[in-house]
Amino acid sequence: MNSPLPPLAVSLGDPAGIGPEVVAKCWDSRHALGLPPFVAVGDPRSLSEIWDGPIAIVTDPREVAPAFDQGLPLLAVAAAGASVAGQPTTAGAHCSLDSLELAVGLARSGSCAAVVTGPVAKHQLYAIGFTHPGQTEFVAERCGVSPGNVAMMLAGPTLRTVPVTTHVALRDVPDMLSPALIEARARATLRGLQRQFGIEEPRLAVAGLNPHAGENGALGREEIELIAPAIETLRAEGWLVEGPLPADTMFHASARARYDAALCMYHDQALIPLKALHFEEGVNLTLGLPIVRTAPDHGTAFDIAGEDRADPRAMAAAIRMAASCARYRALNG
Numbered sequence: 001m002n003s004p005l006p007p008l009a010v011s012l013g014d015p016a017g018i019g020p021e022v023v024a025k026c027w028d029s030r031h032a033l034g035l036p037p038f039v040a041v042g043d044p045r046s047l048s049e050i051w052d053g054p055i056a057i058v059t060d061p062r063e064v065a066p067a068f069d070q071g072l073p074l075l076a077v078a079a080a081g082a083s084v085a086g087q088p089t090t091a092g093a094h095c096s097l098d099s100l101e102l103a104v105g106l107a108r109s110g111s112c113a114a115v116v117t118g119p120v121a122k123h124q125l126y127a128i129g130f131t132h133p134g135q136t137e138f139v140a141e142r143c144g145v146s147p148g149n150v151a152m153m154l155a156g157p158t159l160r161t162v163p164v165t166t167h168v169a170l171r172d173v174p175d176m177l178s179p180a181l182i183e184a185r186a187r188a189t190l191r192g193l194q195r196q197f198g199i200e201e202p203r204l205a206v207a208g209l210n211p212h213a214g215e216n217g218a219l220g221r222e223e224i225e226l227i228a229p230a231i232e233t234l235r236a237e238g239w240l241v242e243g244p245l246p247a248d249t250m251f252h253a254s255a256r257a258r259y260d261a262a263l264c265m266y267h268d269q270a271l272i273p274l275k276a277l278h279f280e281e282g283v284n285l286t287l288g289l290p291i292v293r294t295a296p297d298h299g300t301a302f303d304i305a306g307e308d309r310a311d312p313r314a315m316a317a318a319i320r321m322a323a324s325c326a327r328y329r330a331l332n333g
């Protein structure tokens with residue numbers, strides 16, 4: 001018989017965002033949503049302000065499984081100052097970073113099976129001196145992996161996408177692209193499909209950067225000079241890779257059936273199709289790490305925080321996917 005996984009660590013994200021609400025709703029519906037034991041990591045007041053359910057304060061992940069049916073287990077990280085939903089503060093940004101740090105540490109130590117990160121506001125973090133583009137790169141660094149060697153995958157029921165460049169200005173994208181970066185993201189994606197999803201021979205579709213994938217160089221030369229050479233290298237290594245494909249025709253239903261993941265050149269090229277199809281259940285996961293990390297695809301949604309309107313399904317999908325990837329890794333190494 002398989003031994004049970006340790007609990008998952010779920011950071012609440014920005015205390016003024018919808019992270020606390022969707023985590024609380026996940027706990028409320030844990031049986032219906034099929035969720036394994038998890039421990040929230042963050043500010044208790046961000047929960048009690050928007051939820052009157054039971055909170056079980058724990059100090060050790062080993063207390064989580066026995067407490068899980070009594071209340072939402074919480075490892076407390078207090079924010080300096082009150083937390084008001086919809087009103088982000090500098091203290092809240094510090095709290096979201098401390099919660100992320102603790103949750104990642106729990107996964108790295110093995111006392112939690114995986115980390116699921118709640119939404120943070122990037123501009124709030126940048127304002128307190130956070131130098132990473134996002135949580136993806138922060139987690140990579142904490143795990144001792146170069147940010148270039150991880151992949152930010154957005155996954156839904158019928159589509160998985162990975163942007164080569166992540167949180168950068170669009171005007172900087174062409175200069176950041178290189179065959180080496182495209183190859184590194186592709187390898188992290190392909191190995192992640194094998195290692196976390198059990199797809200033995202993964203198929204990767206690679207998007208072009210320019211309209212019509214450059215139209216033979218008439219509409220841009222990145223496909224010829226950067227993307228096609230990277231694809232050739234990957235094919236020579238034995239990977240099943242096609243492209244560069246025109247991005248506008250690679251996401252309809254019959255095109256999606258031909259690949260396991262789409263490698264895209266920039267953030268919106270990857271995230272628009274995923275969120276258009278699967279916003280309510282989209283999961284962001286980081287491939288290439290020694291730990292499992294997932295997150296819901298949405299952000300802090302300050303515009304609806306505290307109004308009991310936040311949909312918990314993406315957080316639930318992130319928790320389920322973290323558990324399933326952790327189980328797969330535990331069984332297959």
Ligand SMILES: NC(=O)C1=CN([C@@H]2O[C@H](COP(=O)(O)OP(=O)(O)OC[C@H]3O[C@@H](n4cnc5c(N)ncnc54)[C@H](O)[C@@H]3O)[C@@H](O)[C@H]2O)C=CC1
Pocket residue numbers: 018022118119120121122123135284295296297298299300301302303304309310311312314
């Ligand atoms: N993984 C993360 O930590 C992410 C963080 N962000 C951050 O979130 C902040 C806000 O970003 P936005 O682009 O406005 O995206 P957002 O996802 O926070 O909100 C976009 C729209 O969707 C709605 N929405 C989002 N999640 C929802 C849910 N679970 N239920 C119901 N409605 C929901 C919001 O009310 C809003 O109208 C930014 O500062 C960004 O940095 C954005 C995406 C991911």
Ligand SMILES: NCC(=O)COP(=O)(O)O
Pocket residue numbers: 133134135136137152271284295
């Ligand atoms: N748009 C995706 C996103 O913002 C997720 O970023 P990260 O904080 O998980 O790196």
